[in-house]
Amino acid sequence: MTITAGKSYSLSPNQENLWRSHYLSSEQNHLNMFTSWLLPADADISALKLSFQSVLDRYASLRTIYEMVDGIPVMKIMENQTLDFQQKNLSHLSLEEFNKSLSEEAHTPFDLKKCTMKVRILENCIFQKVLLINIHHIAIDGISMMVIMKEFGRFYDLYSQGKEPEEREVDLKYFEFSANKEGQAYPSTESLEYWKKRLQGGKGIHPVNLPAKSSDHHSFKGDCLFFSIDEKLANALKETAKMNDSSLYIILLSAFQVLLHRYSQQKHIWVGTPFFNRTRKTLKSVGFYANTLYIDGAFTEGLTFSELLKQISKKFEGSKEHKEITYSSLMRLMQDNGLAEEQGRANVMFNFPNMRSVTKNNLGPAFLGIGGAKGKFGSLEFEVYPLKRNITQFEIEFDGIEFNGGITFRLLFDPEKYDGNLMKRFTGHFIQLLRGIAKNPYAVLEEYPLLLESEKNTS
Secondary structure, X not given: OOOOOOOEEEXXXXXXXXXXXXXXXXXXXXXXXXXXXXXXXXXXXXXHHXXXXXXXXXXXXXXXXXXXXXXXXXXXXXXOOOOEEEEEEOOOOOXXXXXXXXXXXXXXXXXOOOOOEEEEEXXXXXXXXXXXXXXXXXXXXXXXXHHHHHHHHHHXXXXXXXXXXXXXXXXXXXXXXXXXHHHOOOOOXXXXXXXXXXXXXXXXXXXXXXXXXXOOOOOOEOEEEEEEEOHHHHHHHHHHHHHOOOOHHHHHHXXXXXXXXXXXXXXXXEEEEEEOOOOOOOOOOOOOOOEEEEEEEEOOOOOEHHHHHHHHHHHHHHHHHOOOOOHHHHHHHHXXXXXXXXOOOOOEEEEOOOOHHHHHHHHHHHHHOOOOOEEEEOOEEEEEOOOOXXXXXXXXXXXXXXXXXXXXXXXXXXXXXXXXXXXXXXXXXXXXXXHHHHHXXXXXXXXXXXXXXHHHOOO
C-alpha cells in the first residue's frame, strides 16, 4: 500500500473511539498526553528544537491532522509541518503563578485540524527551564512516547555536537496498520462467540458503582493521588505471583478488582486495561496501536484470592487471544443480547506497564509524573517537574510503575463525582489489602482487613 501526504485515510476503529471521546468533553482536553521536565542549565535549546522537528519529520503520525469528510472522520499526513514550538520567559511571575501558567498550557485543548504535538520551554523566576511535551492521544499510545523520546535523544546528541543526522525512512507503519484494521473491522465468528459468553456471564460491561457525591455524567475533570509500597512488600507480592503461577500484573489487577468489589458490593466488576497490540515490525513505530481489554471479575460467596487469580488470569489470556474486537462491536453484541441497559460502559481503567522500554532510565515514572524521578534522553539528563493532571479520560484511572525498588501508584479520579477523602481512604485500603494478600493469598476475600489503625481508633 502506497501512503501519500495530503491524501485522506480512514481512522483505525480504536482511533475513531478516541476521536468521538475528544468531542464528548466540553473542554476537549482530556486526551492531552503531557509531561514536564526540568532541563539542566547547559541544555542546548537550539539542538532541542531541531531534535523535536526531526522527530516530527520522522514519524508521520505526529504530523497528521484529523478532519471530517462527508460526515466521516479522516486523517491526513501533512508533508511539511513546522513544529508548534514556543519558548517563553516567565521569570516575572511568582512560582505559584508560573506553575499555574504551565498547567494552563498543558491543559490547552488541541485543534485536531491543525496539529497533535506541541513543545514548550518555559523559564521561571529561579532561572529553571521547564520542558513541556504535549501530544494528543489520538496520535500516540504509551509505547510511542518511549519511541519518540529515544529518537529525540539520538537527534539531540548529534545536533548538540554540530552533526547532521543521516536520513531515515519516514515511519508510515501506523497507516498500513490502520488500513489493515479497517479491512478487519468485523471480528471472527470465534471471537464473537467468545465475547458473547463473557458478556452474558458478566451481565454486560457496566460501570463500577462506587460511593459518589453526584449522579452526574463523567465531567472529564481530574484530581490525583500518589502513593507507594516499599521494596519488601513489592518483593513479597512477586513471590506470591510465583507461588501461584501468575504475574505481578495479575496480582495487582486482581487486588484492585477486590477493592472495587468491597466498595461497591457488585458481583461483576469490569475494568479496562490497555494492551500494547504491537508486533516486532511495529515495536519502534509511532501511532495509536493500543487496544483496551475488558476484564471482568465474578465475585461469589466464599471466593478466595487464589481462586480469583486463576479466574482473572484465564480471562486476561482469553481477552488477548480475542483482542481484535472493537468497543463498537462489543456494544453491538450487548445490544443484540439485551445487555445494554446500564449504558454499556466501563468507567475504571487499570494500567501497570512493566516492559523494559518503560522502566529503564526511569522513563515510566517520569511519564507518570512521579516527583524526584530522573532519567536521560541520549546525553540529556532530566528530572521530573511536578505537574498535576486535572483531567481524566475515565472516572477512575489507576496506574502503577516499579520505582526505586518498590511500586508507586497514581490514582486519577473525577472530583465532581468522588470525594477526595474517600479516594484517599481507598489508597490506604489498597495497601492494607496488598499486605493481607502477601501474608496469605489463599484467604476468602471478605476476610482481608481493610481498616487502617487510625480508622480503628475512630469512634
